[in-house]
Amino acid sequence: MSHPFDQTSEAGQRGADTKPTERSSDAIQWRDIARESPPTETTTAEPSGSVAGRIRAQSGESLRIETDAVTVTLVGVPGVRLDDLIYAHQQPSAADEGITRYCALFDIENTSDSPIHWLSRKTTFIGSDGYTYDRAHVALDSAQLAPGCHTNHVQIEPRCRARVITPVEELPDGVTVSAVLHTVAVSGGSNHRFRFSL
Numbered sequence: 001m002s003h004p005f006d007q008t009s010e011a012g013q014r015g016a017d018t019k020p021t022e023r024s025s026d027a028i029q030w031r032d033i034a035r036e037s038p039p040t041e042t043t044t045a046e047p048s049g050s051v052a053g054r055i056r057a058q059s060g061e062s063l064r065i066e067t068d069a070v071t072v073t074l075v076g077v078p079g080v081r082l083d084d085l086i087y088a089h090q091q092p093s094a095a096d097e098g099i100t101r102y103c104a105l106f107d108i109e110n111t112s113d114s115p116i117h118w119l120s121r122k123t124t125f126i127g128s129d130g131y132t133y134d135r136a137h138v139a140l141d142s143a144q145l146a147p148g149c150h151t152n153h154v155q156i157e158p159r160c161r162a163r164v165i166t167p168v169e170e171l172p173d174g175v176t177v178s179a180v181l182h183t184v185a186v187s188g189g190s191n192h193r194f195r196f197s198l
Helices: 051-058
Strands: 006-008 063-066 070-076 079-081 100-110 116-119 123-127 153-156 161-167 177-186 191-197
Touching: 063 191, 070 177, 070 191, 100 116, 100 123, 100 153, 100 177, 116 177, 153 161
Parallel strands: 006 191
Antiparallel strands: 063 070, 070 100, 079 100, 100 161, 116 153, 123 177, 177 191
């Protein structure tokens, strides 16, 4: 029996033998969106050259979960070059250029009458190997992201929205992200736990 506050994406949890439906996330093809990605037309106000802009432009169908207090959309979980995300003084040596990390991009809307706090440390990732992975502990360069895209913590006022990007720690070779989980504490209410199955 699942916890009453656990929420799953419309795709839900599917067994290995379940065939994907038209609305499932199995049809989504996440791509590496390194700097060399071809330009695409975006329909949002964010710059297409920013990491968040490229994720939105190339990620395909988003996954959305709605509760009475918050609506969370997982825009995508593509591989992004590490040097596109971090400050220049943190960038790896020339021998490590081209390192990518999977990054979850969330759009969050607070539909309640109280502020909510979104903390990236409350995001966990489940790998295709079944193991749990944490967020990467790197300082993201906000200049590389679209305006209004947060990297660590944001307080979302009632009836307002925010965008958050969270990179996953280094995964073993051949492992991809199969699920993204996040827990939000709502003022005066219970925790909401969101699970997006990819």
